[in-house]
Amino acid sequence: MARQPNVVVFLTDQQRWDCSALHGNPLDLMPNFDRLAAGGTHVANSFSCQPVCAPVRSSLQLGRYATHTGVWKNGLNPDRTLPSLAGQFNDAGYATSYIGKWHLYDSGEGPPGPVPQEYRLGYQRWLASNLLEFTSDAYQTTLYNNDDEPVELYGYRVDACVDAAIQNVVELSKSEQPFFLFLSLIEPHQQNSRDDYPAPEGFRSRYEGRWMPPDLQHYRGNAHQHIAGYYGMVKRIDDALGRLHDTLISLDILDDTVLLFTSDHGCHFKTRNSEYKRSLHDASIRVPTMLTGGPFTGGGTVQNLVSHVDLPATLLDACGIPVPESFQGRSLLAADATWPDEVFVQISESETGRAIRTKRWKYGVRAPGTAGNGDVEPWAPEMQETFLYDLYSDPYEIQNLVQLQSHRALCDRLRERLLKRMVEAGEQAPVILPPDEIAQGGQRIIPE
16 A cells, blocks of 8 residues: 655745746746746635634634634634644644644733643644744744743744754654644744844845835835835745755655645735735735645646635545545545635634635625724624625726626625625625615715
């Protein structure tokens, strides 16, 4: 019987999809990603199911929408009674490891770094910090081992974490036991302590005054201040991805290892609200994703719209491990004509909002009056249409069409599709109201 493939997940934090040349970026920031995606499987339409750190991470670990993991906003603990991704790999005989940022534990007190063993969702080997943004800086990294002891790592933070991952892979490759490694970087997330994007020395200057995505050019935000540092961080991430891939070649386990690269969510640089995410726009939810190795070698470009809730099922399926019934996503390897032609996105922190995105349309709703306190509960009995974008003519979502009478029938159809997805995800269907005003013939009218 052939040995099951190893699995390495390479997760970044707050990385936009259009950092990649495959998505039109002209700066060659991600040559390793682009090359591996071209030879493996490029998930061209990949979306976060919850553009907030802890909720989407709970979905990646538990295979469910964040409203059903126990972590629908930051500062909550996951439901440990649910089957987890690491637990399924453990049961299948894998050695499981986690390295980097966790952000899925809240004690209400105590230091931000250590995570008690019972809150690690099954990972056997541990070198991580719960809130890496508060226990590290660009050139100072502190992680915590299995015994909750601090471990100092050296060099630029990306390199420090990837070096630890490479060492982990080297050690685990000596065993006949297959391994599952989840590597979670914090880059290119901002450094919270000073609201900065600290690139490696010399990298920021490479990208000053260079290309910027159209939404960041159009809207007022702080991208002009930070995009060069952000790009420098992305470039170093890709360099590190190449080193990890080279390690798999050196160990002669490349063909036997599934490698997934993705990010938890994107970044809109304070153009849509007062911070960097927590928005249902593509700038916040669309991310670069590719898989290589095993069944993904030579897979080409997947045009299906794929949610992060689909990735846990995909990894298990690639290794021949049964997918728990509690998982709400679907394996890409089983994609067929029944694959949904839209993705469903939730947000339940800062605001309570929901959206569906098809290849052409983005339709979003929001609970009225929740701009500042939408994290009180994940649900809302009443919501209101907030935006409609035609992604064929407006891919960066600049022209909101939701108030146009000409698009009323379309909004009605999309509303029904959204309600259906909400119910399928286990939510109660809210009442969805039209916008306060609708434009018709150059005049604004109040809907009945």
